[in-house]
Structure formats: C-alpha cells, structure tokens
Amino acid sequence: MRKISYGVIFLGLIVVAALTLGVPLGGQWPTRLIVWQLRLPRLLFALLGGAMIAVSAVIFQTTLRQRYLDGSMLGLASGSELGIALWTLCWPKAHTYRVFLGAGLAILLLWLLRQRILKNMAMSTVLPLAGLGMAMFLNAGTSLLTNQQGLLGQSLANVTITDAWSLGIVALIGVLMIQTDQAQLTFFALPQWHVAQLGVNEQRLSWFWQVVAAGYLGAVTAVLGTIFFVGLVLAQVVVRWWGGNAQARLLPTALIGAVMLSVSDFFAHSLRYPVELPTGAMFMFMTAPFLMFILWGYHAD
DSSP: OHHHHHHHHHHHHHHHHHHHHHOOBTTBOOOHHHIIIIIHHHHHHHHHHHHHHHHHHHHHHHHTTOSSOOGGGGTHHHHHHHHHHHHHHHOGGGGGGHHHHHHHHHHHHHHHHHHTTTTOTTOTTHHHHHHHHHHHHHHHHHHHHHTSOGGGOOOGGGOOHHHHHHHHHHHHHHHHHHHHSGGGGGGGGSOHHHHHHTTOOHHHHHHHHHHHHHHHHHHHHHHHOOOOSHHHHHHHHHHHHTOSOHHHHHHHHHHHHHHHHHHHHHHHHHTTTTSOOOHHHHHHHHHHHHHHHHHHHHHHO
C-alpha cells in the first residue's frame, strides 16, 4: 500500500514539473530563457518550500507534544516576515539574501520563545493560543508596513535564481542535521517522565530539532509570506494516511508538501494568466479540503 502511495506521489511530482516547465501560457510556448530563468527557479522553490513547510510542522508537533500545531501558530513565520520587511527598509540589498535572513530570524525568534513560553511544556492549552495571538499581531504589522494582504501570502512570481539556490542550501543543511540525529526523534513518542528516566535532556534535544524546523519555515516565509495552518493540515493527513512514528512520517510528509505547493503555484500562475494569484492563498485553498477529511476521519473513529 505504501509503495503504491509513493508511486502516486512521485507521478504527481513528475506531472506538475512537466506542466510548470512546458505548458504554453497566453498562446505562446515558453522559450529556453523563460524556462531556465523564470520557471525552473519557481518550480524548485515550490518543491523545496512545500517539503520544508510540511516537515517543519511534523517536527514542532512532535517536539512540543502538540498534535494540532505548526510554526505559523507560534509566530515564527509572521515574525520572520516582519523582520525581513524592516531589514529591507533599512538596507535594501538585504533583499537579495532574504532566504538566509528569514531562516536566521526565525531561529532567533524560536530562541526567544524558548526562554519563556516554550520552556513550560505543561502549557498545553495556552501555547497554541498565545502563539496564534502573537502571529496575528506580527502578521498585521507586516501588512501595515508593506501595504499587502499578509494573510493571503505572496506570489512565487518574484522568485529569483538566488532564492532557489539559497533555499536549497538551507534545505541541505537541515537534511544533514536530521540525518545525524534522526533516531533521537523517537524519544518524543515516550512519556516525558520516561524520557527523564532514560537520562535524556528533552529540552536540549528538542532545541536541535526545532532549529531545523524554524530555519525551514523562516526561509520559505521570506519569499512565500506567512501561510497559516497548512503545515498542520498536511502533517495530520500523513498521520491518517501513513501512520507510524514521526521519524517514519518525515519523508512522505515532505513529498506531499512538495506536491501541494507546486500544484498550488501552477494554478496560481496559470488560472488567470497573465494575472498572478497569490500562491499562499491558493495553497491554503487547496489544503482546506484535507482539513475536512481529517475532521471526518476523527468523527468516524
């Protein structure tokens, strides 16, 4: 069954890649220059970005022991987006390296959160509400500062080659970090008292994983903007579809995230061409039915 599921996902990746790179728009076939300088960086960013958003949600849900949570609800995405907007106002050249800047800002915000809110792991009900309130405040600040509708996200039409390779570097660093400590993620499947008895420092261990998750989310947000709840939904879809522990779900969650964001961006680019729809809004629109699937499944249980 899982082999069939992987086959369907990989087929979806191939189809969306072919459509994104080769479909004619406005009655004209894309030239080689358009493919290499515009369409390919956009496709690579969508594939990597979708995977990183989804993996980030799995890590936060696991390490914070909160099933219905992702980084957008902690204010990391909104805070990173606001920080980039402020930084580029003061130093416009920083916009070129916004992916690295977004990753760094998100990690800094994570560190600040861990000093207070995330330090108290017993705040199971307060944590999502506090994080969501801060996220909405920061998102509103970004919208006022940039005169954009932050809740809708942005279009990937502004993706550059530099953005694509920068995101690839952040993704590779995260993969290497995960590979060096992947087995440690299984500790979070145990009760906290059991982890303490094994002599494992859960706070220190969670920091390692959350740095990867925050860096991923901040890097994608730098270009795509803040996207609420999408990571949460995709991670829960894989829980229902695949099952298994968090370590086993990382790969399928990443693949589904890659498919969903690349498909969303294709429709955002092509449905009303030459008008660009916000990729973030399309991403949320296409992910929302999966939320209904999750709720229907739990009601059936």
